[in-house]
Amino acid sequence: MTRKLITITALAAALSAAGLSHAAEFRLPEFDTITLQNGLTVYLMERHEVPLISVRAVVKAGSVNDGKQAGLSNLTGDALLLGTTAHDKAAIDQAFDYRGARLAGGAGAEASTVQANFAKADAAALLPLFAEVVQQPSFNDVELGKLRTRKVNGIKQAKEAPRNVVQTYYRAMLFGDSPYGIPASGTVDSVGALKQGDVQRYYQQYYRPDNAAIIVVGDFQKTEMRKQIESLFGAWKASGPAPARQDNGKVQADKARVLLVNKPDATETTFLIGGAGIARNDPDYVPIQVVNTVLGGRFTSWLNDELRVNSGLTYGASSQFGTLSQTGTFAISSFTALPKTEAALALAHQTYQRLWDKGIDKATLESAKAYVKGQFPPRYETGEQLAGLLGEMYANQVGREQIDNFTKSVDSLTPEKAKALIDKHFPRSKLQTVLIGKADTIRDIAKTYGDVTEIDITADGFR
Incomplete structure (x- = not known):
């Protein structure tokens, strides 16, 4: 299945490059x-x-x-x-x-x-x-x-393997x-x-x-x-009152903070930088994926270009919105050789700041829109994928209009609207950072990005 998806995605990208960027409108089957x-x-x-x-x-x-x-x-x-x-x-x-x-x-x-x-x-x-x-x-x-x-x-x-657990520390x-x-x-x-x-x-x-x-x-x-x-x-019965809806919490970002997870034998530093994101049913869910595609959502993104292709500081860098039913998170993620930690963190921040310093021009935005539209339908072409989507919609209270209006939401995105989304949803100050690496080497670097809390990776738990 993976190979098939890759093939379809590659074909979509090729058609976009040829000027056929108007992907067929996708609607959720009845x-x-x-x-x-x-x-x-x-x-x-x-x-x-x-x-x-x-x-x-x-x-x-x-x-x-x-x-x-x-x-x-x-x-x-x-x-x-x-x-x-x-x-x-x-x-x-x-x-x-x-x-x-x-x-x-x-x-x-x-x-x-x-x-x-x-x-x-x-x-x-x-x-x-x-x-x-x-x-x-x-x-x-x-x-x-x-x-x-x-x-x-x-x-x-x-x-x-720090990359296996960095998201857990971050949450x-x-x-x-x-x-x-x-x-x-x-x-x-x-x-x-x-x-x-x-x-x-x-x-x-x-x-x-x-x-x-x-x-x-x-x-x-x-x-x-x-x-x-x-x-x-039909005979499945419930006993007692149904579970009440609970408040699951909000991101705590009243000041810039760094969680430094000490792994004394580490030869790399794994890091996440970000803050609050959006809920899965947020009205801006679809257009925000397009904006994030420019920043760190594909191989040719700004982050991957700068941290991998142009500088060779890492084998990969990305950004993503982790959505939940009531809220969500945003994170820039990458890893780098221990001696390159300072340079990689500085470049990640510098690249992220481009969202506000330069914004997203029309040509870059159109490329991202074509990419996202090319990827979307293949994600829901099998029965198993559609069942997964319906399950996600049920668990997160997502209406079918979000799916049916996907193409319209992407097509209507302009540089001006993208700027408004950036200002609204991308955390700019009081950033939260997780660093997993050799603390003795990166402790002073960590201090430049906020108040530091240090824990050892061998400690049971994640905070």
């Missing part, structure tokens, strides 16, 4: 939205191009709901695949593997997902198993113990003790302390029909599929 009597939301989208079906369950629960038990949502999401009250893990794995189907699960900051992809001919056998996994997990204690051990080991190993720094600051993976101590009862309690509290959606995309007839979903999920 789908039905149904609410069952138990409160379960159901999305059904027919796609008959290939005899495949993608189904997923999305539950509005993630690390923001972990409280003092960081990693609980992550462990629970993966533990759903450890077997059901009727079938053990081996039987479920065999049922899917034998048919060349796929079953996966996991949890993020605000949503947990179970997804399956299988042939239309196998729906009768696998859809009931999928429903079992979602509604009747056994949370087998032996299997759960093995999973917990793997996760603890994974947390330890992740810190060996923890930006959001502090608020729910958005909770590391999704948890910490060695927090995950190691989780028990079967914790997972069962979390499941009962958040995995309920009035807090979830079932999404089916693929080769089926809506009327028949609706009957199947009602039959398989």
